Amino acid sequence: MPLEVFLQQHSGEITILLLSTMLLLTLLILVPQLLRAQKQSIELRHAENMRALEQGIPLPRLDERSVFAGRTALLVPIVCVCAAGTVTSFLVAYKSDIVFAVSLSVWCVAGVVSLAAITGGVALLGRLAQLLSGVEDEEEGRRQNNPREE
Numbered sequence: 001m002p003l004e005v006f007l008q009q010h011s012g013e014i015t016i017l018l019l020s021t022m023l024l025l026t027l028l029i030l031v032p033q034l035l036r037a038q039k040q041s042i043e044l045r046h047a048e049n050m051r052a053l054e055q056g057i058p059l060p061r062l063d064e065r066s067v068f069a070g071r072t073a074l075l076v077p078i079v080c081v082c083a084a085g086t087v088t089s090f091l092v093a094y095k096s097d098i099v100f101a102v103s104l105s106v107w108c109v110a111g112v113v114s115l116a117a118i119t120g121g122v123a124l125l126g127r128l129a130q131l132l133s134g135v136e137d138e139e140e141g142r143r144q145n146n147p148r149e150e
Helices: 002-055 064-093 099-133 138-145
Strands: none
Touching: 002 064, 064 099
16 A cells, blocks of 8 residues: 555656666667777778778778768757657656647657758758769859859
8 A cells, every 4th residue: 555655646756767767778778889889980991091091092081071960960859859758758757737738849849950950961961962072053153154244
């Protein structure tokens, strides 16, 4: 009987504690694996660069802007979904009266921010690819060929 009363009174706190524990355990498992994969990638790139130097081939240039644009387009939606999930979990755990309205608005904002980040990242990647390929923008080409007279 006392366990049922305890669970009834503190179910929200227990839920938050369990969710936090699962999140921390997931991070403790994933972060070392991601760091190990990044280290292997850097080692492989270094070995490739050393072979290219030994053979006299010019080193390929890594475009860091594209890497950062891709990371931003990936990480912003992940953070938004985590934040929206956290807010929703707290609302449910504390038995708020306005769970649906607040959750709906939080998830809508998270969706809009995520969509904007993905769209902006993809547009930036496309523009960077265009700049790296040396293709002239059609509008700029028209402006240079047909200057306006005032």
